[in-house]
Amino acid sequence: MDFKILVFNLTKRKRGNVWEYSKKLLDHFKNPRNYGKMKNPDGVGRVGNIVCGDVLELAIKVQNNRITDARFLTFGCVAALGVSSVLTEMVKGKTVEQAKKLTPADISKEVGGLPNEKAHCAVLGFQGLKKAIEDYESKSKIKSQGV
Ligand code: FES
Numbered sequence: 297m298d299f300k301i302l303v304f305n306l307t308k309r310k311r312g313n314v315w316e317y318s319k320k321l322l323d324h325f326k327n328p329r330n331y332g333k334m335k336n337p338d339g340v341g342r343v344g345n346i347v348c349g350d351v352l353e354l355a356i357k358v359q360n361n362r363i364t365d366a367r368f369l370t371f372g373c374v375a376a377l378g379v380s381s382v383l384t385e386m387v388k389g390k391t392v393e394q395a396k397k398l399t400p401a402d403i404s405k406e407v408g409g410l411p412n413e414k415a416h417c418a419v420l421g422f423q424g425l426k427k428a429i430e431d432y433e434s435k436s437k438i439k440s441q442g443v
Contacts (some may be wrong), residue, residue: 317375317378322374328377329384331381339428339431341353341383352370354366355367361390362390364389379410380424383425385402395429400415400422406409
């Protein structure tokens with residue numbers, strides 16, 4: 297699936313020299329939710345974008361196959377920080393299967409859209425979540441095998 301095309305349909309533009317972000321994204325940037333390192337996470341995803349240099353660490357806690365907590369550490373742009381914060385709220389309460397179905401377009405939509413040039417910031421969040429779930433699933437597999 298070409299996520300870029302999906303995300304572009306939900307994008308906003310740059311006005312003058314200022315990126316146009318939604319109120320929601322700016323609020324999450326200024327007042328990030330669930331920021332910081334998680335103690336004893338069940339899954340951690342660390343991803344980076346080699347082009348812009350932004351990095352994200354997303355950690356999740358899972359109970360009975362449901363994500364009960366999510367925290368993030370992001371070094372990056374306004375959009376990357378806002379996306380990370382919104383994403384932690386999006387995934388809390390979802391089952392692992394529901395979280396796996398989220399796309400960059402869903403994330404972009406949830407933050408109120410992103411400028412075309414910032415579409416990859418939603419992809420960074422998506423990749424962080426994907427890695428965190430993969431980490432959780434691989435640890436669960438090892439536990440269930442009694443290794
Ligand atoms: S500019 Fe790269 S994630 Fe935002």
